[in-house]
Amino acid sequence: MSSLTVSHISVSFGAFQAVREVSFDVPSGGSIGLVGESGSGKTTVARAVAGLHPADSGEILMDGRVLPSRRARAQRRAIQMVYQDPYTSLNPRMTVRQILSELLRFHRIVPKSQVRVRCAELMEMVRLSESSLDAYPSQFSGGQRQRIALARALAVEPSVLVADEPTSALDASVQASVIELLVQLQRDLGLTLLFVSHDLGVVNALCESVVVMRAGEVVEASSAADFFAGPTQPYSRELLAAVPRLPGTRK
Ligand SMILES: Nc1ncnc2c1ncn2[C@@H]1O[C@H](COP(=O)(O)OP(=O)(O)OP(=O)(O)O)[C@@H](O)[C@H]1O
Ligand SMILES: [Mg+2]
Secondary structure, three states, X not given: OOOEEEEXXXXXXXOEEEEEEEEEEEOOOOXXXXXXXXXXXXXXXXXXXXXXXXXOEEEEEEOOEEOOOOOOHHHHHHEEEEOOOHHHOOOOOOOHHHHHHHHHHHOOOOOHHHHHHHHXXXXXHOOOOHHHHHOOHHHOOHHHHHHHHHHHHHHOOOOEEXXXXXXXXXXXXXXXXXXXXXXXXXXXXXXXXXXXXXXXXXXXXXXXXXXXXEOOEEEEEEEHHHHHHOOOOXXXXXXXXOOOOOOOOOO
16 A cells, blocks of 8 residues: 655646646545546646656655656556556457466566466456456457456556546446446555546546646645535536536435
């Protein structure tokens, strides 16, 4: 379990500053939803947290320790990311077993003799059959493939999971089951979760607090209870008003 702190990070693409002075805190085992309109900088923040894109300034801390811009293997392992499109993280030429085994060996998660067993356990964790291990990513449905991407992220036993719109490409019915799985895994494994979505219903079901971004900046940060009871900022109210219904709304 680890806490995650994002402190005043700014991120640019060339001359364009996509993210300005963004700060938020996720307590160990906590969950935060990063929301906002398209282009507001959510993915950019998520990628900076995962160490995939450097910040111009500001700091990202785990358990109060600053992560260097060049992260060590253990630091890379500790923060894992799940993407909207699972193909981003799954090599289409490798079976699920090959994908998972390679990671387990590279990060020395279990002794060689335990790799097979661990692969089977990972399938169980994401509620797929053990026979799934010998298939290729393209052989699965969208929802199954996202479970495999989740297994890949969890294989290295991260303490922080960054999920960038992990269900927005899925059918509504499949979405619900993947969200349910995420909720359960987060609780069981004590994961600290940074969840990126423009779907406020899903954020409401999953997150303890909400950070609203607009044009690269944080415009509101509150507990989910306060946010969904009535956000303070006009922009947040607009976002909420744009949601036709909130599945799984807390009342
Ligand atoms: N690789 C890149 N090169 C140049 N500009 C980029 C790059 N990635 C993102 N941007 C720009 O940075 C801004 C923030 O983009 P980002 O992808 O973080 O938004 P987002 O909130 O994730 O949007 P969406 O909801 O559509 O996923 C946008 O203006 C985008 O065009
Ligand atoms: Mg995005």
